[in-house]
Amino acid sequence: MAAEKIYKYDVFCVTSDVFISPSSDPLLPTANMVNTNGNSKSERKRVLVVGAGAAGMSCAHHLSTHPERFDVTLIDAVDYCGGQAFSIPLDKERHGTGWMNQGVQGGSYIFHHTMTMFARQGHHADPVNLQVSFGKDENFWSNVFPTKLLAKHQKEIKRFNTMLKIVRWFEIFFALIPIKYLMKIFWFSDEFANTIVLPMVALFLGTGNYTPEVPSIILERLCTSQTYGMWYPGDRLSVASNLPHMVVFPRFSTFYEDWRKNLISKGVNVRLSTEITRVVKRDKTGVTVKLIKRTAAPDNHNPNSSWVPYDAENNADARAQEVEEHYDELVLCILADTAKRILEPTASFRENRVLGSAKFADDITVTHWDSDYMKKNYENFYNVDQAVSTLSGVDQSERNRMGQKSFKPMYMIKMYSQDLTKLEMCFDCTNYQSQFPPEVPFEKHVFQTIFLNKSRDGHLWSIDEIDEKKIIRKDWWHQLCHSWTHYAFVVPWMWLLQGRNHTRFAAAWTLVNAHETAVISGIAAAVDLGATYPEDLERDKFALLSFRLYYLLAYGKWYRKKATKDGEGKNWASGIYGSVYKGPGVVDQERLTWREENGIKD
Ligand SMILES: Cc1cc2nc3c(=O)[nH]c(=O)nc-3n(C[C@H](O)[C@H](O)[C@H](O)COP(=O)(O)OP(=O)(O)OC[C@H]3O[C@@H](n4cnc5c(N)ncnc54)[C@H](O)[C@@H]3O)c2cc1C
Numbered sequence: 001m002a003a004e005k006i007y008k009y010d011v012f013c014v015t016s017d018v019f020i021s022p023s024s025d026p027l028l029p030t031a032n033m034v035n036t037n038g039n040s041k042s043e044r045k046r047v048l049v050v051g052a053g054a055a056g057m058s059c060a061h062h063l064s065t066h067p068e069r070f071d072v073t074l075i076d077a078v079d080y081c082g083g084q085a086f087s088i089p090l091d092k093e094r095h096g097t098g099w100m101n102q103g104v105q106g107g108s109y110i111f112h113h114t115m116t117m118f119a120r121q122g123h124h125a126d127p128v129n130l131q132v133s134f135g136k137d138e139n140f141w142s143n144v145f146p147t148k149l150l151a152k153h154q155k156e157i158k159r160f161n162t163m164l165k166i167v168r169w170f171e172i173f174f175a176l177i178p179i180k181y182l183m184k185i186f187w188f189s190d191e192f193a194n195t196i197v198l199p200m201v202a203l204f205l206g207t208g209n210y211t212p213e214v215p216s217i218i219l220e221r222l223c224t225s226q227t228y229g230m231w232y233p234g235d236r237l238s239v240a241s242n243l244p245h246m247v248v249f250p251r252f253s254t255f256y257e258d259w260r261k262n263l264i265s266k267g268v269n270v271r272l273s274t275e276i277t278r279v280v281k282r283d284k285t286g287v288t289v290k291l292i293k294r295t296a297a298p299d300n301h302n303p304n305s306s307w308v309p310y311d312a313e314n315n316a317d318a319r320a321q322e323v324e325e326h327y328d329e330l331v332l333c334i335l336a337d338t339a340k341r342i343l344e345p346t347a348s349f350r351e352n353r354v355l356g357s358a359k360f361a362d363d364i365t366v367t368h369w370d371s372d373y374m375k376k377n378y379e380n381f382y383n384v385d386q387a388v389s390t391l392s393g394v395d396q397s398e399r400n401r402m403g404q405k406s407f408k409p410m411y412m413i414k415m416y417s418q419d420l421t422k423l424e425m426c427f428d429c430t431n432y433q434s435q436f437p438p439e440v441p442f443e444k445h446v447f448q449t450i451f452l453n454k455s456r457d458g459h460l461w462s463i464d465e466i467d468e469k470k471i472i473r474k475d476w477w478h479q480l481c482h483s484w485t486h487y488a489f490v491v492p493w494m495w496l497l498q499g500r501n502h503t504r505f506a507a508a509w510t511l512v513n514a515h516e517t518a519v520i521s522g523i524a525a526a527v528d529l530g531a532t533y534p535e536d537l538e539r540d541k542f543a544l545l546s547f548r549l550y551y552l553l554a555y556g557k558w559y560r561k562k563a564t565k566d567g568e569g570k571n572w573a574s575g576i577y578g579s580v581y582k583g584p585g586v587v588d589q590e591r592l593t594w595r596e597e598n599g600i601k602d
Helices: 054-063 112-120 148-152 154-169 179-185 190-202 208-213 216-224 252-265 336-346 349-356 371-377 397-406 454-460 484-489 491-496 515-529 535-539 541-555 592-598
Strands: 013-015 018-020 045-050 070-075 085-089 099-103 106-108 126-129 132-134 245-248 269-271 274-283 286-293 323-327 329-332 360-368 411-416 419-428 447-451 471-480 503-505
Touching (some): 045 323, 054 112, 099 360, 148 154, 179 216, 190 216, 286 329, 336 349, 336 503, 360 454, 419 454, 484 491, 515 541
Parallel strands (some): 070 269
Antiparallel strands (some): 013 018, 274 286
16 A cells, blocks of 8 residues: 655756755745844854754754744655654554554653644644563563463562662663673573563664663663653562553654644745755855755655665666755754765764764564464463463462453564564554554554564564565664664764764764654754753753753753743643653543544543
8 A cells, every 4th residue: 555645746946056945835924924033034044954854843943933043944855744753544444543653653751842842733642551562472471461481480580670779779880781791690591581671671762683782771771760661660570560651642644744834834944855965065154065856756755865875776866966055054863874974075083983883774664454463473362371370479360350351462572483582573553553443353453563674684584474465564764773882982972073063963863762852852953053942841840851961961061941930831740850741742531532533522
């Protein structure tokens, strides 16, 4: 099935050295119509924001609140905004809803900036209590009810909890040690490490097959942090028995389209199907770049252009003409390896080293409704053969009752039997996303199976077992590997690059691959250029803390408060460090989106 056609621009004019925006809707005000406080275009700082994913949109948004100071151009190679966050159409008759979010699907309550952005465009996230299903048959366990695997590893589970305390006390020593070595240092069995510990982390941030390389601090914080610990509080019998409170995101194609229109109304020049191929000059006058026009692909996702050297087979727009443009400042909201390639002719030694240290893997997601594949490879239902009635002599009947009544796993992991350290990941999107009806026959559920790291682990994949007739769509992703090297050679050195040569870097990869990081990174770039951090977010204690820490890490600067004490945002943060979000952009009722879309009142 072809992907949803969100919007298409047929007109793309090139006049001497400027493109005329294909996206400036004539019905909406343009840059010339917004209040620039008497400053002509030439007096304002001309900023080119590259990439209209969460980071680029957020950067352009915060710059656009100062039309008198910034003349903002936002470009993206594809013909929609949202980047990795987009929606696809579904057969409503069969699946119960006409759309789903592909790629980015949900997050945590600590995503205050993300939720605020939803609210500003009139959208909301819905709450969900996450149920997981890890492994199959004798390797199966879940956070909903106890299984034989957990009973078998009772001693190691207790030791695991003790280990977490030690790691927390001596975090400075353990922080960067890869999880695979931590497991060896504390004498855990391979089976315990591979079937119980690795899936707990792989889920978080989708670290996938790089989980053994993930720094130990991430595992430790996931289990011990009261703010972002998905598996907090730990369980001495079941490892993890809480149902993490999460949120599922609104329809991304609509949210980002509304945001695009809003940016245009605030004077941002949004130019889609426009790719930066090279930065040709950076000097005291600013930045000179080369751009090409891309031909929008029918599914909105253009193949790489002919300027991408490692993809000679799939490249496109070989005859596109490069056009030179000049800006005062450049914000690159694209992946690190793309940024490195584009900067190549003018890149500094530092840029080459830091950007070159970020590692990526090529993964594919298969969105399908092959319930037989799911039954063969995952535990989708309460499994009476694997459930146990006691753990270390403690009665577990209540959790079993809950499993029998309401086990609906949303996130699943399969370990490959040939190599238990390697995983396949899967979402039951029907159980997870909030626009699906609560009861859909399993045979009509929509699943998204993720096959990881083609070049290294492709030989393990069972992708060919999925019934072709039941495949809705396949997507390739160039995913950040959260290896310990990322936290040793990339993240701590970003501040050395920021703001030099009129160039700044934003995007999720600058810290951890999450929508919230992308949004914060975009705000940080805007603030560093002179934009204001929103007053309501400044009053939200947790949002401010997250922003300050990011800004300190990525720019080496401490953000000083500017907003008055009282006003909007003051009551948005409560709980420990203000991590419980009470602000706008998220509702209380589960599956409210389904109710709203179908006019259901209860
Ligand atoms: C399969 C998958 C699932 C995910 N699920 C979640 C999730 O559930 N929750 C979560 O929080 N995070 C999730 N993430 C992480 C996700 O990466 C971030 O949440 C976030 O959306 C990334 O935003 P970004 O702006 O950093 O990058 P992107 O969204 O990648 O945006 C970069 C943009 O730059 C454009 N671009 C690239 N090169 C050029 C060029 N040369 N010229 C012009 N434009 C260019 C691209 O077209 C793209 O639109 C997921 C990621 C993947 C891959």
